[in-house]
């Protein structure tokens with residue numbers, strides 16, 4: 085016996101409550117296929133609602149095939165067999181399908197190989213430093229009371245002592261002054277880029293970056309609805325003729341560069357090229373985003389003035405602690421001309437992507453630790469040793485692989501002729517990141533040498549010498 089009125093769910097609007105009730109009666113088989121429903125008028129009386137409310141509910145049920153309206157003879161429960169097998173769960177695959185990227189298959193093979201926890205794995209696919217090379221900064225102590233006090237020193241742009249520390253570091257490294265700029269703290273370089281794109285661009289606007297580039301596989305651009313154009317890197321740097329062409333054809337608004345130890349090539353853009361790029365961008369009123377996440381690792385003798393120092397009012401500078409202290413620190417920052425900085429701060433607040441105060445206080449302790457400078461100096465020396473040894477091994481056993489030995493960073497960008505190289509190296513337990521991730525061919529790949537201590541160097545030598 086159906087208790088039409090008592091079983092009616094207590095939700096509004098009422099027509100939804102009625103559809104819900106009839107759906108569950110069908111599911112519980114209290115209403116069977118072919119069964120006739122009480123008339124609309126009767127149902128309206130029973131539910132104590134207007135007849136139009138019942139009519140709307142029945143129309144909804146009819147539109148999804150759960151009931152059939154038969155002219156003058158009334159409404160019947162549908163005979164459709166799928167009534168019983170109606171999926172009760174949302175099909176999330178429909179949401180996920182169009183979010184798939186072409187890089188995911190490589191990434192999942194890399195993840196799988198790592199999950200096997202194989203001691204013989206020669207992992208050159210990492211994005212950052214291995215744990216053992218991350219600077220050892222002793223114990224960064226702060227008691228809770230002092231942490232609570234520290235929060236009083238926070239501004240919209242972040243934790244003031246951290247802002248001051250970063251300002252000093254840029255000035256001491258002779259990169260640029262931050263006095264007449266806005267320096268704001270973010271949750272990392274990716275987040276900085278998201279903030280800049282969201283704050284300055286409209287859906288459909290265009291940006292350009294190099295090819296190959298780390299930015300090629302970033303989901304950010306799609307997320308904010310921005311079109312991307314890639315400019316080939318030549319042995320002399322970014323191809324300026326193509327850049328000018330693309331600027332003219334596609335009304336580029338921003339040029340995004342990673343000019344020092346570029347990911348993945350490890351190259352540094354020369355001063356002369358920097359000046360030519362700046363001139364071109366000035367001529368066409370294009371802003372530059374300078375992503376300098378590897379800037380920490382450059383030796384003084386190799387340092388080239390930052391874009392920010394060459395044109396402070398035309399460049400938005402981005403950096404983070406990820407390539408030095410690990411990406412889980414989630415601390416980055418932006419240095420932007422004041423007017424832009426204000427906009428960024430507003431959007432950061434609006435989107436509520438304000439970095440944790442705890443992380444900011446810890447970051448400041450790390451950056452002001454007395455062993456910080458000596459640790460970075462030690463890190464650079466170790467990276468140089470690893471780079472030289474790996475370069476030598478590759479030259480010895482894979483002379484057909486072409487690559488430049490960069491001045492620093494932790495990547496080698498290798499070109500060769502076999503499109504199956506990723507799969508072949510994987511079979512030998514060697515992981516690399518293939519070219520398509522960076523927008524180029526399967527014959528190219530990135531190799532992170534930072535992960536190779538003396539043991540791993542020996543293993544690599546032994547593996548490569550086998551054929």
Ligand SMILES: Cc1ncc(COP(=O)(O)O)c(C=O)c1O
Nearest residue numbers: 272273274298342347404406411
């Ligand atoms: C050039 C470049 N920019 C930004 C990032 C992301 O940095 P973060 O971890 O600070 O978001 C990376 C990480 O690989 C990178 O290589």
